[in-house]
Amino acid sequence: MADEGQQQVDKAGRQIFKVPKEKLLEFMRARKDEGFNHLSLITGVDRKDHIEVVYHLHSVEQDRYIVVKTTTNNCTVPSVTSLWRSANWDEREQWDLMGIKFEGHPNLKRMFLPESWVGHPLRKDYDLGNVQYINMDEDGEDYSTFDPGDGW
Amino acid sequence: MDKVKDGDFGIITTTLENAMEWGRSNSLWPLTFGLACCAIEMMAMQGANYDVARFGSEIFRNSPRQSDLMIVAGTVTKKMAPRVKRLYDEMPFPKYVIAMGVCVIQGGPYVKGYSVVLGVDKVIPVDVYVPGCPPTPEALIFGITTLQKRIRGESDR
Numbered sequence: 001m002a003d004e005g006q007q008q009v010d011k012a013g014r015q016i017f018k019v020p021k022e023k024l025l026e027f028m029r030a031r032k033d034e035g036f037n038h039l040s041l042i043t044g045v046d047r048k049d050h051i052e053v054v055y056h057l058h059s060v061e062q063d064r065y066i067v068v069k070t071t072t073n074n075c076t077v078p079s080v081t082s083l084w085r086s087a088n089w090d091e092r093e094q095w096d097l098m099g100i101k102f103e104g105h106p107n108l109k110r111m112f113l114p115e116s117w118v119g120h121p122l123r124k125d126y127d128l129g130n131v132q133y134i135n136m137d138e139d140g141e142d143y144s145t146f147d148p149g150d151g152w
Numbered sequence: 153m154d155k156v157k158d159g160d161f162g163i164i165t166t167t168l169e170n171a172m173e174w175g176r177s178n179s180l181w182p183l184t185f186g187l188a189c190c191a192i193e194m195m196a197m198q199g200a201n202y203d204v205a206r207f208g209s210e211i212f213r214n215s216p217r218q219s220d221l222m223i224v225a226g227t228v229t230k231k232m233a234p235r236v237k238r239l240y241d242e243m244p245f246p247k248y249v250i251a252m253g254v255c256v257i258q259g260g261p262y263v264k265g266y267s268v269v270l271g272v273d274k275v276i277p278v279d280v281y282v283p284g285c286p287p288t289p290e291a292l293i294f295g296i297t298t299l300q301k302r303i304r305g306e307s308d309r
């Protein structure tokens with residue numbers, strides 16, 4: 001395993017692998033074959049000039065836990081939904097709040113915010129001054145608006 | 153002492169309005185409705201230890217159509233705000249609102265966030281504000297008795 005990716009150890013003693021995003025799918029498939037059957041979380045870090053995507057993998061049988069990191073300059077990384085089904089919602093959440101596009105995701109829609117929300121709020125360059133509101137239409141569907149208007 | 157229990161307890165005079173207000177204030181039925189951590193204190197208030205039943209307010213109703221008090225307990229997110237308003241609209245008159253906790257009063261710890269309504273009074277009218285993060289059950293009971301005094305038209309102090 002050590003031959004692929006750059007390797008470090010974090011404070012909790014977990015191995016960290018830094019993998020270029022071109023090799024991510026291949027690397028992840030190898031990890032899954034090794035027995036990492038639980039993708040415990042996907043998260044994103046905004047480093048201002050690039051985005052870091054972090055995957056935590058857990059092997060239930062072997063009681064092992066590793067961290068895989070990859071970076072992207074254009075906010076796209078390959079989706080791992082084909083390997084772990086649980087990646088589906090995790091990736092949608094990252095798309096919603098961090099604006100990371102996962103190529104090959106079957107249904108990359110916003111997870112929490114309405115589709116019409118402008119921007120991705122956990123990004124460093126998100127404009128908090130431009131307040132958005134959410135209203136509900138007749139069918140109970142949410143829509144976002146910049147104008148407080150009715151109901152506010 | 154030659155008092156006889158004869159069922160004769162004299163005559164009480166009052167106005168119909170006063171009697172209505174007295175009854176209304178002592179039978180507040182809150183809506184079962186918690187949004188975040190404050191709701192835990194609201195449940196504690198309703199439980200045996202603090203026992204809000206002493207003040208005639210223990211019957212939490214599951215339907216807004218049966219309740220006349222909405223205790224907004226917990227962070228009101230922007231996504232929840234239209235639902236809070238809809239629940240409030242479904243409650244029959246007369247209806248009252250207690251804003252519980254700093255989140256509900258003005259945004260609290262999330263005041264600089266993107267997702268939290270800065271005060272539920274932007275969405276529905278509030279009668280009593282109970283500050284704290286979270287307010288203790290005693291504070292919430294104080295809020296309820298304050299509301300009861302207001303319903304009866306008495307002074308708060």
Ligand code: SF4
Pocket residue numbers: 188189190191225226227252253254255256260261284285286287
């Ligand atoms: S006021 Fe404090 S305890 Fe209440 S909902 Fe907000 S954060 Fe939670």
